[in-house]
Amino acid sequence: MTRSPEPLQPQPRHSGGKTRRRGAALETALIDAAWDELQAAGYASLTMEAVAARAGTSRAVLYRRWRGRPELVIAAMRRHRPMLSGEVPDTGSLRGDVLALLHQMSGRLAETGPETVYGLLGDYFADAELFSRIQDQVLQIGTGVMATILKRAADRGEARHDISSMIATLPTDLFRHQIFLARTPPSERVIVEIVDDVFLPLTRP
């Protein structure tokens, strides 16, 4: 006891007096704190400091697990949102499938909260290292699903078989571009226009 002669130490911040959480229990608490802080403050105002305080610990503990705010928030979102992405629309028509896909993306954005999405985008653009680590993930979002949809459409005779990947990803790319540039999900009118006036004419046999 060379450092603290004061009898009243500065109140250990975590609830249980002198318990010290570890491993999964601690990690869950941290992620929950991040999630709560995200709801309470929003992405822009979310600080590592605030999350640590909410979890009753210090920043160092956060930095031992995540590189920074964006990774922490993404971890929180992964935990608190099932991320039910898997479902490929199958409405029976190419037009219906693509529209459904875009609506799906629209819903996803709305759920996540645009403010969080743009905040994350900001952090990702600012850091090349960070960006490259999710580049593939985001870039491929359209590809797989559209391949399936187009395959089925081609088998039904609705589309050619030799659709280039650029055309295949047109709907999702244009959708994303709208989000980037307008900072708001595309309106229903724009979605329909993407599909009817741009995409479908380029895919017909």
Next chain:
Amino acid sequence: MTRSPEPLQPQPRHSGGKTRRRGAALETALIDAAWDELQAAGYASLTMEAVAARAGTSRAVLYRRWRGRPELVIAAMRRHRPMLSGEVPDTGSLRGDVLALLHQMSGRLAETGPETVYGLLGDYFADAELFSRIQDQVLQIGTGVMATILKRAADRGEARHDISSMIATLPTDLFRHQIFLARTPPSERVIVEIVDDVFLPLTRP
């Protein structure tokens, strides 16, 4: 002299001993310092502190003129780059014009330096207020030029007259989307693909 009993005051940072720059002269010095710092450190490492130090003044002087880093850097770029945007390509064919336009954009990006562009993008995404202040500017980049190009093409009989604005901005939008997502200017192959496989088929009479 109640505050500094030390005889050696901390070396007034601006060169001329006790001259105090003002107005345009000062502003030029600040902008030059920002530009130099941008070249020396790059956007990501450019701090207001460093620019102020380089200009031999303090941050407060910078904040009196610009809201923050992005506006300061943009001011520096405006000063040090003629921004010769005006020229609308006129090659005699729709295909040539659009290709020229995309190459122009490609060159612009290269000149500015991708690192700076992505850094700016990061700051803009992070701040809704900031974003909305340049939204129109960036959003409209394609529109005007493409309108002119398409008008001429339609008069030559190369394109329909009733091209929707979404199709009109397809090339620039897809180009931008590539930049956003790949964090690198589109290859020549991609540019040609945008024009030949996507844009031109949608514009023919």
Next chain:
DNA sequence: CTTATTAAGATACGACCGGATCTTAATTAC
């Protein structure tokens, strides 16, 4: 059970932010 290892949590560091205050040059008004 005792000892060694791990890592939680506290604390301190230097950097930068954005703003505020204060003194004092530089400028303008009279």
Next chain:
DNA sequence: GTAATTAAGATCCGGTCGTATCTTAATAAG
């Protein structure tokens, strides 16, 4: 020329960042 106004530049503030260090619980190893 003198006085009033403006704003440059220095300094300080509280906040956050990311890192490093230290103590000491919690766990694992023997």
